[in-house]
Amino acid sequence: MKVDSLLLRELLFMEPLVRYQLLNGVITNEISISELVCFDSNVASKDVNKAARKDVQLAEKSMLVLELDNSSLLDTIDTLKQESMHRNILEDNIKALCLLHENNIAIPEIVYQAIKQVHIPVIFLEKLTFEQLLSYYQFAKQLKESGMLLEYIRASNNYLYSLLNKHGISYLWSFLEQTIQQSIFLFNSRLEPLALTDSMVDEIAAKKEEWTELRSAFQMYKGTKQEHIELTAKSAATGKTKNWKLLNIEIDMQQGYVGILEENGQLQAVDVAHVQRALPLIVAELLKQREITETKKSYKQSFLYDLLHNNLEEASDLVISQGKLWDWDLTKPYQLLLIEFSRQNITKLNHEEYKHTQLLIKNLLASSFKVAIVEELNGQIVVMYSDSIGIAKVRKQRKESALAIAETIQEKIRNVFPESKVTVGIGRFYPTTDDLCRAYQEAKTAVELSKYMPDVHIMHFEDLGVMRLLTNIRNEQLEDFFKEYLEELLMFDEENNTNFLQSLNVYFTENGNLKAAAKKLYVHTNTLRYRLKKAEEILKVDLQKPGDFVNLYVASLIHNLNQNK
Structure with a gap:
């Protein structure tokens, strides 16, 4: 397909032209x-039209190119001031002005002042001649005609x-x-904005409502692996869209x-390709x-840990x-x-989930406590907070407060990770x-032993009762105690295919409540x-006697602890 013109960005996003400096205007x-026209300072007349006609007739959508050197600076300034230059701009003949120099130079202030009078984009490129620029222009048109221009831009990221x-x-x-x-932003898999640089923090905070609207529009695409997704987010407050x-990226399988x-x-499309070529660099920086x-x-x-x-x-x-x-006041x-988390046989959260959970807990505690430490350790999250009430606060009050905070944290986490057991x-x-x-x-003991309680x-550690004492006794002694009081019942069940020991365990779990235990076992009271009664006969005990009840309990x-190890 024949191409008559290039978007100025399509040309400038080519390597090595992407290092251009924009001195004036907006691209x-x-x-x-549609064409490049070189202004020739050797022509006697300084009229832009005549200078251009030496090689090519000045056409619509041209970019006028001026090659700078020390001897032609005054000619350049005169050119920028000409009435014919401004007339051509008004007539839409000149769409942009490009200043070239073969070496690295600092543009004199007098040239800057002249540039300000030109109401089109003014571009400056160093270490480049008109012939080289023209060859890049022609190459870009060939790539566009073959449908390869965007692919070329995506693949070239040296600059x-x-x-x-x-x-x-x-x-x-x-x-x-x-x-x-x-504007460009970085997001995690849940479309929560990430601050890759310090300057992003305030901007992210200022757009809090926008992120909620964007995530709402994103729900139908969540988890898709498309190269890019187009979304329209509507503001509930203003109605504006x-x-x-x-653009999809992947970091450590996330x-x-x-x-x-x-x-x-x-x-x-060329803007998207320009950003896409930076994606490998962004991922590398994130890593x-x-x-x-x-x-x-x-x-x-x-x-x-220490x-x-x-x-x-x-x-x-x-x-x-x-x-x-780390701003910890010890x-x-x-x-x-x-x-501790568990879900579908996976005990650990991934990196982003841990970060998100820690931030969620920190924000939750920040409203009540000036000092709070929330850190991941060995696949669990340690939460430590210090209040202003003082050490004299009664134990019962502290315990109730800790249980209430734990319940709030658990509820918040479940809302974010509903499939997880917390x-x-x-x-x-x-x-x-x-x-500490x-x-x-x-x-840790409370977490471990709670697993054995349906x-x-x-x-809370204080609510473990006798179980917390068992954790300080050697396994051999615990095993001997179990054998002394319940092994006979266990052997009877195995030999006769009965479930008396299970029934006894559930009875104890339900604190001796026959009705609740029967319901849990799906049997009649x-x-x-x-x-x-059969268990009592086999073991030769009486559950109505406190001593027998405690020993069997x-x-x-011990049996439950051993079964769940």
Whole structure:
């Protein structure tokens, strides 16, 4: 297919022309160029029309090219001031002006002043001659005719790579936004905006409502692997719509998006191709930042591990100063909670899910506590908060407060990850950070033992009762105790294909409530009474006697613990 003209951006996004400087005006996606015309300063007349006619008749949609050198600067300035130049601009003959120089030069102020009088885009390219520019123009037209121009642009990112190495990701991001004159954002798989640079933080915060509207429009596309997705998000407040194009990226098997917001005119295919060639560089930068974050996280986790396992031998003031590296105030006492996730045999969340969960909990605690620590450790999330009520707060009040906070956290997490089981263990409150190791071990014990209690997903260590004593007894002693009181019943069940031991366990789990236990076993109350009576006969005990009841209850707990290990 024959091509008569190029969009100016199609030409300028070619390597190495993409390093152009825009000295004046705006390169809109409507500006197209049908030919390049070189102004010849050697022609006696300085009239633009006559100068152009030496080679080519000045046609509509031309880009006038001026080659700069020290001897022709005054000629250039005269050209920029000519009435014929401005007439051609008004008649739509000249769409853009390009200044070239074979070397690196600083454009004199006098040229800048003359440029301001020209109401079209003025472009400056170094280390380039008119012949070279013309060859790039012709090559671009050939690529467009063959349908390969966009593919060529996507594949050529040498200049962007040099920008990233020299100036960093923030500069590259600004360059992309300036060259396509649209805003660009980075999103995770749930279309939550990510701040790749410090400058993005405030902008993301200012568009909070927009992200909600965008996620709402995104629901039907969630999880798709399309190269790009086009969305229209409508504001509930104003009724205005905004168009987005989401470009799919993948980081460590996790999906994400680079989103382009159409704010200044319709997005052209060449603009998308220009951003797409930066995607490998953006992914590489994300991986690099993640590696740095993981290194810092590893150091932080090592410190947290040592703190919670009482492995720190340094003086307390040194420990406190280390905590300050992450804004942890270790001069205060903390209430400690431990959160564990499980879903479809996968116990750990992925990197983004952990980050999202930690942020969710931090935001939740921020409204009530000035000091809160939320960190991932060994596949669980450690939550520590310190209130202003003081150590004198009564134990019962602290326990009730901790249980209420755990319930709120659990509910919030379930709303985000409805398919996950969330278990929260709570340690006792201690007045110094030296005892955080005790609180942590208690919270761990609460998480582990709650697994053996049906429908219990929040457990305070104090509510474990006798079970917390069992965890401090050697396994051999526990096994001996079980054999002494329940092994005979277990052997009877195995030999006779009965389930008396299970019935006894459920009876204890339901705190001796016959009706509740029978319902759980899907049997009639009388059936359960019969089973319990048979168990009493086999074991030669009486469940109405406190001593026998306690011994069998403890043996039942030991059996449950062993069964679930």
